[in-house]
Amino acid sequence: MASKTSNPFVFLQQVRSETAKVTWPTRRETMISTMMVMAFACLAAIFFFASDQVMAFAIELILGIGR
Template sequence: MARKPGSNPQAMRNRAARTAAVMATPAGAAPAAPKKRTSPAQFFREVRAEARKITWTSRKETWITSVMVAIMVTVAALFFWGVDTALTVLLSLVLRLANAG
């Protein structure tokens, strides 16, 4: 039977030692690097650069998506109307049987 890689005792000890070292250091012990402050002008340049990467859908894609949403809403509405009607009929039948007995 083949052994899993890293399942020998030495590898297990190494992993345990690394885990213990990480667990021993408190979360706040490592000094956080100070955040680099950017100027408002640099911020807006970066915003413009990111905004240029946006790809907008075409008018045709928007129309097709809107039609598909309308179709799915109609199908879902018909489904729930059918389930509601079936449950109403079933419940009224059960109530009629309960009142008859």
């Protein structure tokens, strides 16, 4: 449990010591993760675009409205 300290310098020292404990990803890991996110975002966009087009076509056939 964190102790209540009113000294901002002690707080900053604690933040710095906790930040030193963090295992930061390498540049390569960051690039790979970024590319994976971009690829999956593009795949999701293509999937939802195709789904929307199929549903619009079905609605047009069933109800005779749209486009």
